[in-house]
Amino acid sequence: MSDTTRKLLTLQGAFVDGWNSEQVWTLNPYFGWQYMAMPRVTSEAAANVFAVYSNFSVPIAESEIFYTNNGVPINEDKNWDFPNRYKTQTGDDQHFYYIRKGYTTAKGNFFREPRYYASVSFDGANWFGSGTTDDRVSNYVNAVDGFAAPPDRLRYNATGYWPKNWFLTYPFRDKTRYGFNIPGLL
Numbered sequence: 001m002s003d004t005t006r007k008l009l010t011l012q013g014a015f016v017d018g019w020n021s022e023q024v025w026t027l028n029p030y031f032g033w034q035y036m037a038m039p040r041v042t043s044e045a046a047a048n049v050f051a052v053y054s055n056f057s058v059p060i061a062e063s064e065i066f067y068t069n070n071g072v073p074i075n076e077d078k079n080w081d082f083p084n085r086y087k088t089q090t091g092d093d094q095h096f097y098y099i100r101k102g103y104t105t106a107k108g109n110f111f112r113e114p115r116y117y118a119s120v121s122f123d124g125a126n127w128f129g130s131g132t133t134d135d136r137v138s139n140y141v142n143a144v145d146g147f148a149a150p151p152d153r154l155r156y157n158a159t160g161y162w163p164k165n166w167f168l169t170y171p172f173r174d175k176t177r178y179g180f181n182i183p184g185l186l
Contacts, residue, residue: 011118039148039162046148060161068111087106088106106124109125123142
C-alpha cells in the first residue's frame, strides 16, 4: 500500500473509528443510509441499484471548502486556477492515487489537500476498497458512462460529489460487523 493511500485511510479513519475520542460521527448499525451515499464502483453494486442508490450528494460549496495542496483556500491560492475549476483535465501520474490515470474529470479535483481526497469522491476519483486492496489498480468512480452513472431519474447524484468518510474502506474491515452488507464494501 502506498503512503498516499495510507494517509487517506488514516484521515478517513479519524472521522469514523470508534477508538478516536475526537470522532465526529461513528458508523453504527442504526444509520441505514450508507446505500444512498456510496457511489457505485463495482459491477455488483451497479447490478442491484436498489442496494446502492448512490444519490446522497455533497454540496458543491462544501467540496470547495477544502484547500489546495498549498494549504490555501482554493479561491485565494494564486497558483491554483480557480476561474477554470470546472473545465476538464486528464488524470496524470502526479495524481495517480487520487484520480484515475487517463480519465477526464473537473480541473478543480487536481492539486487539492489530502483531506479533500479522503472526504469527497467525484467523477474520476479512485475508490480504495470495494473488493480491491491493491491501490495500484483501485476501483474508480465513472459517473459518465460507468457504474456510477445514473441508472434512471431517481437514483443519481445531483452534484457529482459523494461523501467518502462514511465508508469502511480498510482492507481488514468486516462488512457484516455493523449489521449491514452493502455490495462493493470490503
